[in-house]
Structure formats: structure tokens, C-alpha cells
Amino acid sequence: MEPFVSSFQNKIDKKGRVSVPAAFRTILDRDVQADGVHQVFCYPAIEAPAVECGGVPLLSKIYQLLEDLPPYSEERDVLSTALFGGSLQLKIDSDGRIIIPDEMREHANLTDYVTFVGMGDKFRIWSPELFASYMAEAREKAIEHRKLFGMKYDRK
Amino acid sequence: MEPFVSSFQNKIDKKGRVSVPAAFRTILDRDVQADGVHQVFCYPAIEAPAVECGGVPLLSKIYQLLEDLPPYSEERDVLSTALFGGSLQLKIDSDGRIIIPDEMREHANLTDYVTFVGMGDKFRIWSPELFASYMAEAREKAIEHRKLFGMKYDRK
DNA sequence: TTGACTTCCATAAAATCCCATGATATTCCA
DNA sequence: TGGAATATCATGGGATTTTATGGAAGTCAA
Numbered sequence: 001m002e003p004f005v006s007s008f009q010n011k012i013d014k015k016g017r018v019s020v021p022a023a024f025r026t027i028l029d030r031d032v033q034a035d036g037v038h039q040v041f042c043y044p045a046i047e048a049p050a051v052e053c054g055g056v057p058l059l060s061k062i063y064q065l066l067e068d069l070p071p072y073s074e075e076r077d078v079l080s081t082a083l084f085g086g087s088l089q090l091k092i093d094s095d096g097r098i099i100i101p102d103e104m105r106e107h108a109n110l111t112d113y114v115t116f117v118g119m120g121d122k123f124r125i126w127s128p129e130l131f132a133s134y135m136a137e138a139r140e141k142a143i144e145h146r147k148l149f150g151m152k153y154d155r156k
Numbered sequence: 157m158e159p160f161v162s163s164f165q166n167k168i169d170k171k172g173r174v175s176v177p178a179a180f181r182t183i184l185d186r187d188v189q190a191d192g193v194h195q196v197f198c199y200p201a202i203e204a205p206a207v208e209c210g211g212v213p214l215l216s217k218i219y220q221l222l223e224d225l226p227p228y229s230e231e232r233d234v235l236s237t238a239l240f241g242g243s244l245q246l247k248i249d250s251d252g253r254i255i256i257p258d259e260m261r262e263h264a265n266l267t268d269y270v271t272f273v274g275m276g277d278k279f280r281i282w283s284p285e286l287f288a289s290y291m292a293e294a295r296e297k298a299i300e301h302r303k304l305f306g307m308k309y310d311r312k
Numbered sequence: 313t314t315g316a317c318t319t320c321c322a323t324a325a326a327a328t329c330c331c332a333t334g335a336t337a338t339t340c341c342a
Numbered sequence: 343t344g345g346a347a348t349a350t351c352a353t354g355g356g357a358t359t360t361t362a363t364g365g366a367a368g369t370c371a372a
Contacts (some may be wrong), residue, residue, distance in 0.1 A: 172327095249329075
């Protein structure tokens with residue numbers, strides 16, 4: 001499965017439209033509906049002020065994850081509420097753009113520009129400022145990790 | 157697995173294109189996508205002002221590392237942001253050239269010429285000047301190490 | 313009609329394709 | 343073995359396509 005990689009900064013126009021980066025679109029396009037409707041699955045990220053997005057594979061992955069949790073457990077309830085409760089299917093228009101609803105824009109503090117960030121099986125939409133600081137921290141943590149068990153991918 | 161070896165100096169033309177050395181290309185080509193798209197996976201080298209590159213195996217190694225972490229853990233999100241968000245998948249055009257985006261060019265100080273340096277399972281793209289000084293330093297360190305090794309045997 | 317939301321078209325910049333060239337390396341055969 | 347014929351490679355530049363983005367016209371509901 002081809003991953004979402006790299007990050008891109010795009011603009012929200014006055015009608016509220018943003019282009020989904022072409023690279024991400026081609027990944028999402030692989031599971032286009034029979035009716036030819038292009039869509040993204042989105043929900044507010046749990047521990048970050050960003051919108052989390054993915055295609056059908058992500059959706060089934062989440063299903064799977066929830067299935068594996070004991071039914072009626074608190075964890076399952078909380079997760080399924082958080083992930084599915086606030087989730088939306090956004091339509092990608094013929095020019096590759098989406099409109100991010102207000103609730104999500106507020107959650108992620110999105111105003112005029114947004115940054116799309118690839119995370120492998122999903123991607124996030126950030127306000128560029130918030131992303132910059134998150135990324136700075138993420139880099140540091142990644143370096144620490146590398147020291148701990150970076151050998152896994154450093155070796156050979 | 158055939159390793160990336162030796163180094164090559166190529167030019168960045170005014171459109172920003174650089175030829176990936178043919179020797180490296182043939183290694184990368186072994187895992188071409190089904191759709192025939194040739195790509196390189198790149199990210200800023202952590203401990204050096206250079207761009208680090210590899211093929212699909214390098215990418216899957218990272219993917220694997222992340223798969224092993226619990227989904228929806230903060231740890232995993234942070235790492236995948238740093239690793240995937242900070243990486244690039246550069247397309248290799250029909251003439252074997254890539255375009256290195258500005259962020260990377262800045263990180264590695266790339267201007268008109270670049271040096272491709274094989275490192276086994278991956279390779280790096282350096283500014284020729286920075287690479288020369290890095291190389292000189294590496295040599296010195298190697299000599300020192302050698303002296304240390306030597307003492308082991310000399311003493312006795 | 314107004315306002316929200318589409319679908320459709322326009323455009324500029326950037327990416328990509330395609331072909332040409334000179335330089336090197338490789339092959340082939342008398 | 344020499345040396346011409348052939349391939350490969352890095353590089354340049356024009357032509358074409360994609361992409362992001364702007365705006366106009368069309369649709370629908372209140």
C-alpha cells in the first residue's frame with residue numbers, strides 16, 4: 001500500500017476551497033466509488049489540533065482496530081465516538097478541491113493557508129504555524145527514538 | 157541486495173533538474189511501481205547537511221518500524237509525522253532526472269553542482285564543498301581510530 | 313430574489329515529456 | 343588488436359501537460 005509522504009502547503013480561497021495535493025489525490029483515487037465520486041474520510045485528530053484524513057483503507061483499519069477491542073469497554077466507546085462521531089466524508093470536486101467544514105476548521109485553527117502532512121496510512125491538515133512547532137518537537141523525539149532503536153533501520 | 161557504491165558529481169540545470177547517476181538508477185529500478193513510476197525516497201539526513209535517499213526497501217523499513225507501534229498512540233503519530241511528513245517521494249523523469257525541492261536544497265546547501273555518495277543501502281546528496289570537508293574530517297577520524305586499533309596490536 | 317453551494321472554465325506557474333547533442337564508454341569484427 | 347560502429351550517459355532546451363488557484367455561470371432551496 002502506497003503511503004502518504006511529504007507535506008504541502010495550500011491556500012484556502014474565499015469560498016473555503018482547498019486543493020488536496022495531487023500526490024495525495026492519486027492515492028485516494030485508487031478506491032474511487034463505482035459512481036466516480038472522489039472522497040476523503042476526515043475527523044478531528046485525537047491528540048492534536050489538526051484534521052486527520054484518509055481513504056477507504058484507513059476506514060477499514062479503524063474498524064478493525066475497534067473490533068479488536070472488548071465490546072462495551074470504555075476504550076472502545078471512547079475511541080469509536082471520537083473517530084466516527086466527528087467524522088465526515090468530504091467530496092473532492094472536479095478540480096481536486098475540498099471544503100473543510102467549520103467545526104473542523106475551528107478544531108485545527110485553519111484560516112487562510114493549510115499544510116497537508118503525510119503520515120503513511122493517513123494524512124493531517126494543519127495550520128502551518130501549529131504544524132511548524134509540532135514538527136520541531138516531533139523531529140527531536142524521532143532523533144531520540146533513533147538512538148534507542150534506530151539500529152532497526154540504520155543497520156545493513 | 158546490491159549496494160549503492162562510489163560517488164558522482166552532477167549538475168543542477170536551470171530548471172532545477174539533476175540526473176541521478178545511472179548506477180544508482182539501476183538499483184532503484186529493481187522495485188519500480190506496477191504503474192511504471194520510478195521514484196526515490198528522500199529525507200534530510202539527521203546528523204549531516206545532506207539529503208539521504210533510498211528506494212522502496214528503505215521506505216518499507218520505516219513503514220515496518222511504525223507498524224510495530226500501537227496505532228493511535230501518540231508515539232506513533234509523532235514518529236510518522238517526523239518520518240513521513242519530513243520526507244519526499246521524488247519522481248524520476250524519463251531521462252533519469254529528479255527535482256530537489258527548496259526545503260531540501262536549503263538543508264543540504266545545494267546550488268549548482270551536487271555529489272551523490274553511495275552508502276550501501278542508501279545514498280546521500282551533498283554539496284560538493286560540504287562533502288569534501290566532511291570527507292576530510294572522516295578520514296582524520298578514521299586514521300585516529302586506526303591508531304587506536306594499532307595500539308592494541310603494537311602493545312602486547 | 314437571496315444566499316449557499318455547485319459545476320465549469322481561465323490562467324499562470326511549475327512539472328514533465330520529448331528530442332537533440334556531445335562526450336564516454338562498449339561492442340564487434342576484419 | 344585496432345579502430346570504426348554502436349550504446350550509454352549527462353545535459354540542454356522547446357513543447358506539452360498538470361496543478362493550484364481565481365472567478366463566472368448554473369442549481370437549488372428557503
